[in-house]
Amino acid sequence: MADSDIPGLIAEMGKRARAAAVQLAGMTSDAKRGALLSAAAAIRADSESIVAANARDMASAQASGLSGALLDRLRLDAARVESTAAGVEAVAGLDDPVGRTIDRVERPNGLVLSRIRIPIGVIGIIYESRPNVTADAGALAAMSGNAAILRGGSEAIHSNRAIHAALARGLAAGGMPPAAVQLVPVTDRAAVGAMLTAEGLIDMVVPRGGKSLVARVQAEARVPVLAHLDGLCHTYIDRAANPAMAQSLALNAKMRRTGICGATETLLIDRAFADPTPVLAALADAGCELRGDGEVRAIEPRTCPAACEDWDTEYLDSILSVKLVDGADAAIAHIAAHGSHHTDAIVTEDAATAERFLAQVDSAIVMWNASTQFADGGEFGLGAEIGISTGRLHARGPVALEGLTTYKWVVRGTGQARP
Amino acid sequence: MADSDIPGLIAEMGKRARAAAVQLAGMTSDAKRGALLSAAAAIRADSESIVAANARDMASAQASGLSGALLDRLRLDAARVESTAAGVEAVAGLDDPVGRTIDRVERPNGLVLSRIRIPIGVIGIIYESRPNVTADAGALAAMSGNAAILRGGSEAIHSNRAIHAALARGLAAGGMPPAAVQLVPVTDRAAVGAMLTAEGLIDMVVPRGGKSLVARVQAEARVPVLAHLDGLCHTYIDRAANPAMAQSLALNAKMRRTGICGATETLLIDRAFADPTPVLAALADAGCELRGDGEVRAIEPRTCPAACEDWDTEYLDSILSVKLVDGADAAIAHIAAHGSHHTDAIVTEDAATAERFLAQVDSAIVMWNASTQFADGGEFGLGAEIGISTGRLHARGPVALEGLTTYKWVVRGTGQARP
Numbered sequence: 001m002a003d004s005d006i007p008g009l010i011a012e013m014g015k016r017a018r019a020a021a022v023q024l025a026g027m028t029s030d031a032k033r034g035a036l037l038s039a040a041a042a043i044r045a046d047s048e049s050i051v052a053a054n055a056r057d058m059a060s061a062q063a064s065g066l067s068g069a070l071l072d073r074l075r076l077d078a079a080r081v082e083s084t085a086a087g088v089e090a091v092a093g094l095d096d097p098v099g100r101t102i103d104r105v106e107r108p109n110g111l112v113l114s115r116i117r118i119p120i121g122v123i124g125i126i127y128e129s130r131p132n133v134t135a136d137a138g139a140l141a142a143m144s145g146n147a148a149i150l151r152g153g154s155e156a157i158h159s160n161r162a163i164h165a166a167l168a169r170g171l172a173a174g175g176m177p178p179a180a181v182q183l184v185p186v187t188d189r190a191a192v193g194a195m196l197t198a199e200g201l202i203d204m205v206v207p208r209g210g211k212s213l214v215a216r217v218q219a220e221a222r223v224p225v226l227a228h229l230d231g232l233c234h235t236y237i238d239r240a241a242n243p244a245m246a247q248s249l250a251l252n253a254k255m256r257r258t259g260i261c262g263a264t265e266t267l268l269i270d271r272a273f274a275d276p277t278p279v280l281a282a283l284a285d286a287g288c289e290l291r292g293d294g295e296v297r298a299i300e301p302r303t304c305p306a307a308c309e310d311w312d313t314e315y316l317d318s319i320l321s322v323k324l325v326d327g328a329d330a331a332i333a334h335i336a337a338h339g340s341h342h343t344d345a346i347v348t349e350d351a352a353t354a355e356r357f358l359a360q361v362d363s364a365i366v367m368w369n370a371s372t373q374f375a376d377g378g379e380f381g382l383g384a385e386i387g388i389s390t391g392r393l394h395a396r397g398p399v400a401l402e403g404l405t406t407y408k409w410v411v412r413g414t415g416q417a418r419p
Numbered sequence: 420m421a422d423s424d425i426p427g428l429i430a431e432m433g434k435r436a437r438a439a440a441v442q443l444a445g446m447t448s449d450a451k452r453g454a455l456l457s458a459a460a461a462i463r464a465d466s467e468s469i470v471a472a473n474a475r476d477m478a479s480a481q482a483s484g485l486s487g488a489l490l491d492r493l494r495l496d497a498a499r500v501e502s503t504a505a506g507v508e509a510v511a512g513l514d515d516p517v518g519r520t521i522d523r524v525e526r527p528n529g530l531v532l533s534r535i536r537i538p539i540g541v542i543g544i545i546y547e548s549r550p551n552v553t554a555d556a557g558a559l560a561a562m563s564g565n566a567a568i569l570r571g572g573s574e575a576i577h578s579n580r581a582i583h584a585a586l587a588r589g590l591a592a593g594g595m596p597p598a599a600v601q602l603v604p605v606t607d608r609a610a611v612g613a614m615l616t617a618e619g620l621i622d623m624v625v626p627r628g629g630k631s632l633v634a635r636v637q638a639e640a641r642v643p644v645l646a647h648l649d650g651l652c653h654t655y656i657d658r659a660a661n662p663a664m665a666q667s668l669a670l671n672a673k674m675r676r677t678g679i680c681g682a683t684e685t686l687l688i689d690r691a692f693a694d695p696t697p698v699l700a701a702l703a704d705a706g707c708e709l710r711g712d713g714e715v716r717a718i719e720p721r722t723c724p725a726a727c728e729d730w731d732t733e734y735l736d737s738i739l740s741v742k743l744v745d746g747a748d749a750a751i752a753h754i755a756a757h758g759s760h761h762t763d764a765i766v767t768e769d770a771a772t773a774e775r776f777l778a779q780v781d782s783a784i785v786m787w788n789a790s791t792q793f794a795d796g797g798e799f800g801l802g803a804e805i806g807i808s809t810g811r812l813h814a815r816g817p818v819a820l821e822g823l824t825t826y827k828w829v830v831r832g833t834g835q836a837r838p
Contacts, residue, residue: 022755026779107800111789118781120811203811224643224812245834252836336441358829360445362537370530370832379837380828381526392539392622393643394813397828409799409816410777413789415664417671418798 003190010149010194014201016179017122017147023177024145025119029096032143035174036092039142042170043085043135043163050081053162054131061155073129074156084132084163087384091139094383097402098145112412117405119145121203124195125386126151126217128209131159137208138167138181140386144404147180149202151195153209154187161185196221206387211314226399228364228390230340231261232314233372236331236357237279238348239272245369246347247279252371253345255286259316261388262343262375266311266321268331276324283320292322311338328353332360339363341390343375343397364389364396422609429568429613433620435598436541436566442596443564444538448515451562454593455511458561461589462504462554462582469500472581473550480574492548493575503551503582506803510558513802516821517564531831536824538564540622543614544805545570545636547628550578556627557586557600559805563823566599568621570614572628573606580604615640625806630733645818647783647809649759650680651733652791655750655776656698657767658691664788665766666698671790672764674705678735680807681762681794685730685740687750695743702739711741730757747772751779758782760809762794762816783808783815 024032043050054076061074076084102115123146125137134150141148152160164183172178184191195202196217204224207217214227235253237246253264267283269276280300284290291306303322310321311334325331328346335344345367346357354368365375377385377398385398395403443451462469473495480493495503521534542565544556553569560567571579583602591597603610614621615636623643626636633646654672656665672683686702688695699719703709710725722741729740730753744750747765754763764786765776773787784794796804796817804817814822 022779022781025781105800107798111793111798113799121781242834248836249834256837354831358831360441362441362444362540363827365828365830367830368832369834370830371836373837374530374830374832374835379526379530380532381524392825394825396826406811406813407815408782409784411784411786411789411793412773412777413787413793415661415667415788416793417667417790418675418792 003188006186006188006190007194009186010184010191010198011201013149013182013184014122014198017149017182018201020177020179021119021121021147024142024147024180025098027145027176029098031175032096032145033092035171035176036088036139036143038174039139039167039170040085040088040092042166042173043081043088046162046166047078047081050159050162050166051076051078053158056158057156066155070129074131074159076131076159080132084135087132087136088139088167091143091384094143094401096143097405102407109416110414111416114410115407116410117402118408120404120406122147122149122201123404124149124151124198124202124205124223126192126195126205126207126209126213128153128213129156131156131163133208134160134163134183135167136384137206137386138164140384140401141404142171142176142180144401146404149182149184149195151184151191157187192216193220196223199223208387224394226387226389226391226395226403228261228340228342228388230314231263231342232266232312232338232340233262233264233342233375234266234268234331234335234339234344235264235372236268236328236344236346237270237273237276238328238346238350238353239270240350240353241273241347242349243275243278246273246275247282249345249347249369249371250279251282251286253373254283254320255288255318256371256373258318260373262373263316264320264345264372265314266323266338268323268325268334270327270331271324272327280322287318289319290322291319295324296322314340328357332357335361335363342388343367343372345370345372422607425605425607425609426613428605429603429610429617430620432568432601432603433541433617436568436601437620439596439598440538440540440566443561443566443599444517446564446595448517450594451515451564452511454590454595455507455558455562457593458558458586458589459504459507459511461585461592462500462507465581465585466497466500469578469581469585470495470497472577475577476575485574489548493550493578495550495578499551503554506551506555507558507586510562510803513562513820515562516824521826528835529833530835533829534826535829536821537827539823539825541566541568541620542823543568543570543617543621543624543642545611545614545624545626545628545632547572547632548575550575550582552627553579553582553602554586555803556625556805557583559803559820560823561590561595561599563820565823568601568603568614570603570610576606611635612639615642618642627806643813645806645808645810645814645822647680647759647761647807649733650682650761651685651731651757651759652681652683652761652794653685653687653750653754653758653763654683654791655687655747655763655765656689656692656695657747657765657769657772658689659769659772660692660766661768662694662697665692665694666701668764668766668788668790669698670701670705672792673702673707673739674737675790675792677737679792681792682735683739683764683791684733685742685757687742687744687753689746689750690743691746699741706737708738709741710738714743715741733759747776751776754780754782761807762786762791764789764791
């Protein structure tokens with residue numbers, strides 16, 4: 001497609017999405033639920049054709065030499081399609097925030113003011129190789145009454161089209177407007193740019209993918225973006241930490257899964273903590289590369305020297321930077337200087353120190369005696385998440401249905417004129 | 420100042436503001452209240468020098484031929500300084516949202532999750548000729564624990580400096596960091612551009628002023644903006660309206676004050692409403708210019724012909740476009756096509772029609788049997804407002820202290836590792 005036609009295409013999709021959004025905003029929770037269950041059934045029914053479409057993408061990806069990790073993200077089989085369908089059903093089971101009253105007040109003049117949750121409108125979702133995002137993100141948007149415009153990675157285009165066809169057919173059969181969830185039908189990169197500048201057509205963009213995608217979206221977007229660029233999470237072991245808990249949490253926060261944004265990347269240890277040796281030994285024994293200065297190497301000789309950039313690096317790997325600090329205030333200062341406002345944890349038995357850390361660390365999620373790997377919408381009880389936000393406005397941390405809503409003020413009077 | 424130095428100046432102010440914001444976030448409500456009361460006292464104490472500084476601005480403004488309305492906005496006297504000080508005291512009396520728990524849940528694994536309101540961080544406020552905004556906006560930001568960077572109109576620079584000097588001295592005497600509220604010390608227009616692109620330094624910008632200022636801010640900003648461009652408000656008189664109420668509300672919604680954003684600009688009347696004649700006659704009698712088509716002129720001969728652009732015009736004057744429509748659905752469609760998502764009202768005794776209108780009109784504020792002129796933070800019981808937002812994210816309608824906050828997730832555990 002000619003680049004010059006792409007903005008027109010996105011504008012057309014945006015107008016259809018806006019019209020669909022008006023209808024979606026008026027649907028009851030049960031109606032939306034029914035449409036999502038119908039969509040899940042359609043995905044299940046199309047399992048074979050979805051897997052066949054995915055085989056085409058996999059063949060191209062292998063031919064073009066995609067890495068093993070990317071191939072695994074792209075790959076669908078019957079089990080993954082089933083889990084995609086089950087994910088849509090799980091979204092259908094979530095509480096619908098739309099229509100909920102945030103607060104209600106009666107003014108002295110008799111006016112009754114309520115704030116009511118409503119959908120945001122049109123959500124753009126820009127993602128990379130995982131084709132299941134087509135269903136997950138589409139379902140989250142639709143369940144919260146938003147129209148979605150999806151733009152997946154070009155390497156997954158056949159998979160995305162197949163999943164989207166099933167999803168859209170199921171949603172329409174369940175009574176949603178056909179444009180409730182649209183997939184950008186072309187793979188041109190210009191489509192991303194057109195979405196990012198579609199002010200008035202797309203109300204919010206959610207990038208789902210690696211750092212380069214998020215950075216591009218944040219740099220180019222004229223529409224609001226919900227995202228996190230880095231997950232440079234810290235775990236701080238205080239002098240008053242329970243040693244066994246400190247070891248267990250450090251190990252889990254770093255090593256349970258190293259590739260997720262909630263994985264701890266820097267371990268801060270209070271110089272007054274009595275027992276750092278077994279903590280670092282356990283990490284090294286588990287295959288974690290430790291990076292630190294001479295003080296840390298004196299505790300655990302398998303430690304490599306840390307460079308300055310280590311304190312600002314999200315490894316997403318079995319690597320951990322380790323630093324000794326003088327108490328909680330030094331840890332708070334280190335996190336303020338190097339953190340990414342994602343998730344930071346303290347391990348301590350001292351409630352006063354913990355509360356100071358929780359109050360002063362300025363991150364979307366702050367934790368006391370828990371693994372940073374809990375930073376996840378599912379673990380927070382939100383069901384599926386559309387993303388995790390480290391921005392300061394609208395929604396922070398794991399964002400699920402409520403983060404896809406906004407509110408309106410409803411004023412009910414009996415003829416009041418303003419004096 | 421050389422244009423090339425301006426971004427550096429704003430960056431320096433931004434860094435000082437960020438450091439101040441950290442301290443402000445940790446202040447108790449009572450401490451913030453005390454600092455605001457001290458600032459109000461300082462403004463009162465400086466009343467003479469503030470009025471003298473204002474006289475310099477007024478002399479320049481008169482010499483450069485500013486219009487009477489602008490001169491009136493700029494003008495300060497002892498009474499206006501007193502009311503500015505009283506405004507700061509009123510903000511000190513508002514409920515502090517910071518620290519409030521939005522929700523709290525205990526997960527099956529024992530983790531306790533709370534969402535806690537926190538300040539946004541650093542707020543930029545860009546305004547025009549009213550010098551009292553220096554105190555109002557600074558007080559709202561400080562009371563909600565945010566640092567503020569203020570940039571007022573160049574025509575008010577001496578007034579703003581004098582008010583700011585008093586405010587800052589009072590806040591500091593009351594225990595706030597000196598950079599809690601900063602005033603951009605130069606009048607260069609480049610300072611606005613530098614603020615709008617100060618990503619990471621300024622978390623949100625609030626433009627306070629006319630449409631051209633807001634349009635410029637929305638067009639250039641890389642940081643989030645809280646604003647409304649237009650207040651194209653509608654009042655719809657339904658067939659089931661009480662005729663006396665319809666007349667009273669139409670008159671009040673248009674004519675109480677014509678220059679505010681909540682003033683009704685278009686009156687929609689149901690063709691099945693029995694009694695439009697006295698409504699339009701009362702408006703014309705009150706000096707309102709009516710604009711409509713032949714159908715409207717047949718009801719009220721003093722009506723001028725309406726052009727297409729009348730349906731998209733915010734007059735901010737004693738002018739009202741009037742249209743007959745076929746019922747609430749046609750009114751809803753007209754508002755969707757021409758409204759600005761600010762405030763729209765229905766007058767009816769039919770509850771079902773009213774609820775349909777309230778649900779389907781997609782504006783920040785929707786009203787039933789009330790004057791659109793109530794669209795105001797004070798009237799909503801929020802105290803002073805920082806602005807009214809027609810954006811869809813974060814905060815909509817009148818925005819006061821709560822809209823200047825965001826939240827963090829606080830997770831309290833007992834050593835939970837993620838399975």
